[in-house]
Amino acid sequence: MTTESRNLKVVTDVVCPFCGTLCDDIKVIMDGNRIVDTLNACVIGNEKFKSAQAGHRILAPMEREDNSAEFAPVSYDYAIERAAQILANARRPLMYGWSSTSCEAQAVGNELAEVCGAVTDNTASVCHGPSVMAIQTVGAPCCTLGEVKNRADLIIYWGCNPVHAHPRHMSRYTTYPRGFFTERGFKDRTMVVVDPRPTDTAKQADIHVQVEQGKDYELLDALRTVIRGEDIPDVVGGVKKEDIKALGDLCKSRKFGVLFFGMGVTQSIGKHRNIDIAISFVADMNKYTKFTLVAMRGHYNVTGSGQVMSWQSGFPFSMDFSRGYPRYNPGETAANDILQRQECDAALVIASDPGAHFPVSSMKYYAQIPTICIDPHETPTTGISKIVIPSTIVGVEEEGNAYRMDNVPIRCRKVCDAPEGILSDKEILERILARVKEIKAEKKGQ
Numbered sequence: 001m002t003t004e005s006r007n008l009k010v011v012t013d014v015v016c017p018f019c020g021t022l023c024d025d026i027k028v029i030m031d032g033n034r035i036v037d038t039l040n041a042c043v044i045g046n047e048k049f050k051s052a053q054a055g056h057r058i059l060a061p062m063e064r065e066d067n068s069a070e071f072a073p074v075s076y077d078y079a080i081e082r083a084a085q086i087l088a089n090a091r092r093p094l095m096y097g098w099s100s101t102s103c104e105a106q107a108v109g110n111e112l113a114e115v116c117g118a119v120t121d122n123t124a125s126v127c128h129g130p131s132v133m134a135i136q137t138v139g140a141p142c143c144t145l146g147e148v149k150n151r152a153d154l155i156i157y158w159g160c161n162p163v164h165a166h167p168r169h170m171s172r173y174t175t176y177p178r179g180f181f182t183e184r185g186f187k188d189r190t191m192v193v194v195d196p197r198p199t200d201t202a203k204q205a206d207i208h209v210q211v212e213q214g215k216d217y218e219l220l221d222a223l224r225t226v227i228r229g230e231d232i233p234d235v236v237g238g239v240k241k242e243d244i245k246a247l248g249d250l251c252k253s254r255k256f257g258v259l260f261f262g263m264g265v266t267q268s269i270g271k272h273r274n275i276d277i278a279i280s281f282v283a284d285m286n287k288y289t290k291f292t293l294v295a296m297r298g299h300y301n302v303t304g305s306g307q308v309m310s311w312q313s314g315f316p317f318s319m320d321f322s323r324g325y326p327r328y329n330p331g332e333t334a335a336n337d338i339l340q341r342q343e344c345d346a347a348l349v350i351a352s353d354p355g356a357h358f359p360v361s362s363m364k365y366y367a368q369i370p371t372i373c374i375d376p377h378e379t380p381t382t383g384i385s386k387i388v389i390p391s392t393i394v395g396v397e398e399e400g401n402a403y404r405m406d407n408v409p410i411r412c413r414k415v416c417d418a419p420e421g422i423l424s425d426k427e428i429l430e431r432i433l434a435r436v437k438e439i440k441a442e443k444k445g446q
């Protein structure tokens with residue numbers, strides 16, 4: 001054993017804070033405070049841990065003048081004071097992100113939004129917002145991923161590609177593991193993929209249903225019809241009648257089916273109506289067998305943000321506090337709506353990167369107004385923000401709660417110390433909130 005290997009220790013039962021699968025069996029090999037490697041994590045999860053100590057961390061708060069591309073380092077006290085002044089003096093600030101931080105930080109953020117009369121939104125508004133809206137409308141027959149592992153003999157992935165987006169989903173919970181009632185693993189299950197493209201997930205499926213792009217609603221409608229024993233046209237959504245009938249018969253013949261759906265359904269034509277009919281299909285199936293559905297949530301704690309917003313204010317995303325009480329109308333109060341209409345006069349982005357995902361026109365407007373970005377790493381969003389405040393990484397350098405895609409809360413562990421002096425998201429938000437309250441009180445007293 002080398003000198004180095006004598007110092008190694010393994011931290012077990014670590015939760016991976018990357019995707020909504022929230023794998024909780026990760027082992028992290030440490031040399032003192034240095035992350036050497038991980039066991040069990042997928043390539044993306046491994047990189048999440050290792051990149052925590054790679055070069056592109058932000059190690060001090062920074063400020064950029066309006067017309068300058070250069071940032072100057074500033075102190076935390078200064079950055080927090082500037083952030084508080086910007087938010088307290090804005091008429092309609094926007095707060096966006098929240099999906100890659102802890103529930104504890106999200107709770108403080110929601111209070112900050114209320115105190116500032118802000119519009120606050122999480123990343124669901126550009127991914128599974130339609131799912132959340134449909135579930136609010138018609139309810140949802142759900143189950144945990146543990147139940148899927150132990151019971152499900154039919155797995156349907158519709159409009160999602162877990163091989164790339166949730167790499168351990170199939171090996172931990174769905175297609176391959178041996179469960180209590182699925183002792184033979186994949187031999188006890190049938191996997192169906194519904195996708196216009198022959199994705200890497202579709203290549204592993206027993207059946208690939210190649211639906212026409214944007215015709216998910218029609219196909220789900222046809223499935224509901226054949227299940228009831230009624231007739232449908234010869235081809236629906238590019239799929240032949242006999243194939244739709246065979247899929248309907250397969251669904252009815254299984255003991256426990258699960259429909260996993262992704263952004264291929266939520267963000268194609270039909271949006272929340274697609275999920276509405278998917279839920280209705282699953283509800284119909286429960287007349288014949290056990291059937292449930294689960295949304296393939298992306299960011300590791302986007303589900304938690306919806307939960308925390310709902311506990312505190314009654315709505316899961318796109319929440320507008322500008323009238324002094326929470327209002328919710330996605331399409332009017334989502335972050336992108338506000339930026340496109342140039343309605344906000346300041347913005348705070350935390351735990352997400354709209355610079356990499358939002359339309360250019362939205363981010364062009366973002367770059368013109370006073371903005372604060374809280375993030376551990378340099379991102380396209382930090383590059384165009386005015387104040388940048390670095391934070392610790394929850395699940396690596398900080399404990400915190402997060403919700404898995406099936407709404408199971410999981411406590412993320414701390415495995416190493418953050419770079420010296422770096423504050424957590426929660427602490428930064430608490431300090432901004434305290435100062436905003438003081439500034440508002442001073443203004444009221446004038």
Ligand code: SF4
Nearest residue numbers: 016019023042045168
């Ligand atoms: S599947 Fe997701 S949660 Fe699991 S190790 Fe990979 S990135 Fe992390």
